[in-house]
Amino acid sequence: MTGSHYPTIVIGSGSAGFTVAISLSQLGKQVALIEARAVGGDCTNVGCVPSKTLIHEAGEQHGTQPDAAAVLATVRHKRDDLRDEETQQVKQTEHLTFFHGTARFVGAKQVAVQLDDGSTRELTGDNIVIATGSRPTLPKVDGLPSHRTLTNENIFELPTAPAHLAIIGSGPIGLEMAFAFRDLGTRVSIITNTDRVFNKSPIAASETLDVALRERGIDVYYYALATHYDEISETLRIKTPQGPVELSGVTKVLIAAGRQRNIDTIGLEQTGVKFDPKTGIEVSSHGQTSVAGIYAIGDVTPTSFWTHSANAQGRRVVQRIAFPWLPAFGQEPLYPNATFSDPEVANVGLMPDQIAKKYHPKLIKTLRFELPKTDKGYTEGLTHGFVQVYALRLTGRILGATIVGPRASEMISFFTLAITEGISLYKLFRLVYPYPTLSGAIQKVADQYVRETLPAFHIELLDLARYGAETAWQRLRGGTFEVAAPAVLSASVSP
Amino acid sequence: MTGSHYPTIVIGSGSAGFTVAISLSQLGKQVALIEARAVGGDCTNVGCVPSKTLIHEAGEQHGTQPDAAAVLATVRHKRDDLRDEETQQVKQTEHLTFFHGTARFVGAKQVAVQLDDGSTRELTGDNIVIATGSRPTLPKVDGLPSHRTLTNENIFELPTAPAHLAIIGSGPIGLEMAFAFRDLGTRVSIITNTDRVFNKSPIAASETLDVALRERGIDVYYYALATHYDEISETLRIKTPQGPVELSGVTKVLIAAGRQRNIDTIGLEQTGVKFDPKTGIEVSSHGQTSVAGIYAIGDVTPTSFWTHSANAQGRRVVQRIAFPWLPAFGQEPLYPNATFSDPEVANVGLMPDQIAKKYHPKLIKTLRFELPKTDKGYTEGLTHGFVQVYALRLTGRILGATIVGPRASEMISFFTLAITEGISLYKLFRLVYPYPTLSGAIQKVADQYVRETLPAFHIELLDLARYGAETAWQRLRGGTFEVAAPAVLSASVSP
Secondary structure (H helix, E strand, C coil): CEEEEEEEEEECCCHHHHHHHHHHHHCCCCEEEEECCCCCHHHHHHCHHHHHHHHHHHHHHCCCCCCHHHHHHHHHHHHHHHHHHHHHHHHHCCCEEEEEEEEEEEECCEEEEEECCCCEEEEEEEEEEECCCEEECCCCCECCCHHHEECCCCHHHCCCCCCEEEEECCCHHHHHHHHHHHHCCCEEEEECCCCCCCCCCCHHHHHHHHHHHHHCCCEEECCCEEEEEECCCCEEEEEECCEEEEECCCCEEEECCCEEECCCCCCHHHCCCCEECCCEECCCCCCECCCCCEEECHHHCCCCCCHHHHHHHHHHHHHHHHCCCCCCCCCCCCCCEEECCCCEEEEEECCHHHHHHHCCHHHEEEEEEEHHHCHHHHHCCCCCCEEEEEEECCCCCEEEEEEEECCHHHHHHHHHHHHHCCCCHHHHHHCCCCCCCCCHHHHHHHHHHHHHHHHHHHHHHHHHHHHHHHHHHHHHCCCCCCCCCCHHHHHCCCC | CEEEEEEEEEECCCHHHHHHHHHHHHCCCCEEEEECCCCCHHHHHHCHHHHHHHHHHHHHHCCCCCCHHHHHHHHHHHHHHHHHHHHHHHHHCCCEEEEEEEEEEEECCEEEEEECCCCEEEEEEEEEEECCCEEECCCCCECCCHHHEECCCCHHHCCCCCCEEEEECCCHHHHHHHHHHHHCCCEEEEECCCCCCCCCCCHHHHHHHHHHHHHCCCEEECCCEEEEEECCCCEEEEEECCEEEEECCCCEEEECCCEEECCCCCCHHHCCCCEECCCEECCCCCCECCCCCEEECHHHCCCCCCHHHHHHHHHHHHHHHHCCCCCCCCCCCCCCEEECCCCEEEEEECCHHHHHHHCCHHHEEEEEEEHHHCHHHHHHCCCCCEEEEEEECCCCCEEEEEEEECCHHHHHHHHHHHHHCCCCHHHHHHCCCCCCCCCHHHHHHHHHHHHHHHHHHHHHHHHHHHHHHHHHHHHHCCCCCCCCCCHHHHHCCCC
């Protein structure tokens, strides 16, 4: 075993770790980057890049006789090209030493790397950045053989589209793959143990997606559990509130039932770093763990579930390490999210369930305008989608926004900016939006707010005084407005 | 001749006039609305609505065997439905009296309306709103018969796509129709007397569109003039710097060579309202003309060329008339613009030629990121497009932005908000954009700004002091920075 010392060691080369390693080395800082699998992590290899390429390419086939094999080959080709490029980059960047192997803490600032050739290198670092990401949770389905089982890690290796794809889970990955494979001609059945798809989004988004899924001929089984797979008859048996259902001709099963943080396999107990197996590694707003010099970013933290949030956390860690004299950060920035289903769903800011815990319901206005009712929606023949805004009464302060529609992922940044900068609905009311666009719905939402607020200004003022006081009182008590909520839920949400 | 008095008379039921008439009557104010042609004006009947429907429907046909007749029938069908709806609305709205006829001022606050039955009604109003819009300019092409001539006013009546469409002009209408009819299988030739297409946009946009047009097999003739059409041989002769060119098999010619304000036919001289035949009716920021109680909005004003700006001006006039005690407006809001070519082009704020007249060139940073280089551009296989931002050095204040790309019209509102609220590039640098989106290019632009500014902060500071002082000095003198610009141009742009 040989040892070396580096100012910074980064474990994991996904969106979070890649950002830190490349940025620091470009600033002239020595960095060791350790990756056990492919450079680029999930996003490049088994996440955003192949999935968004698939969604785009499959969408192009929508309504035609799809050539699934060609589409999947294109997906792999583009993915491989990008991975090769990123691999070259980590190998050729000055000040960056790349190790392909598995890292494990053997001390607070000490990591052992088992290299591909079986040898082990021991590295010490002044700073160690944990960016080991997550992996799919794998609920057991009795009788389901591994060659029938897909996760995001092998689905893009399919030579062609399966005849019938059962998807366990209805989060972003499950929904995106449902629409994409449907475009490729696959029969798709979604099995979810929840009462609605995409249950991290507001109910209105789930309702819209439910309709969109059914219109596309995708079956959804709610409150359902896949219990058994019969290999001979290719039958997946599921339990539903209406009794057992047998799905026949199921050739593949995609498990998209949540993610598990990669913090159990890296010897974290050697470091003294505080973490909770359920919520991840405790970090400050700039990624600092409970041990000075050890940082954690990306999926291993409690707040980041996305490539862009991992990247943003990485950027903050770079600033802390490279420019420690710069003023410390305030709270983490807003992380918007976007799911590339059809229609797309995008959220930013506080969601209705979070708002319900922080504010008296009488203080909140929910405003919504349907995209098909915009003139752009009319000219495009749009049938689904909306802009929905959660705002404080009277002041017009925007707390959160949800957009469901064909360009939701591009439209949401408008609200990230508005919420971050504290821009009220009164100001959005005075803004001019190009015609005809779906963004015109933002104007309609602001119009509705002003129309409902101004004529009743005195009532709004009285209500603000009354329910604002109640809200303040509740917060002083550490309580929330969801009186009936279970204690554990309330405890995690005190404002 | 019979007479009546109305608190408000609105002449023209397009986007501007419709907004005022409907809003005021909904607020309980009596309004007379006069329309000589179809309710809804250009936008509903011969503008945005049919053109955007055509662009959408034709785009769906791209790459297939297009059914042009069906597409054009759909366009008319959707257009007619909307017009019928709007016609019903003006006829049925309480407090609103609709006159179908031609209006002409016969006094400052007096309008004679020649009705469809040949009779004349004389109306007087406390407020009169001029919203008569514009019509296409019609340069003469020798030998071109009227049944071969198209403008935006009759192009949507085509039963099917022409075999070869020559388009005179390369502004928004010409470009949008070029791409749409190309999608329908038409051979398209653009003849423009300018050195670049869409010459109201920054050069980079024109360059990108030039490439996109050629890739789609659309011929563009620059510095060119259509001189003669030969009906027998269906040949359009054009003059180009390279000599004469004969375009054969030209079955239709679309004239899209600019617009002319409808202010010459309404007896404006009876009112004393100040206007310039070239730049339109002089108005304050809330549409007030030089005569108290007479307002002008939409295409007849110097600043509005778009449905959304006409609508915004209408909203301001409504507020002035209905709530005169509310504080007067400051300057007009920013009017973004969007052209639905393929790729789309959207602009907001000051454009490079305007900036060049207001600021010393050393004070300005132009930042640009190519959309194909974003990861979203990569997964979508994008070949064109960019985000370009014009900002002040050091302060990072954004003066203007241009986006060229598939969702430019939806993305531009982000910059309308940022510029209106004075949000700097430093703040956009700290914002998190969903991954993968084209909006990620905004982050790249902000990154570039910060990367180029922070390490050289002292140089930036010195330059700001020096060139800022020069700028102030020039402005005091009423001069501009385009020393070589002709006097008439300079005079019209003093800051």
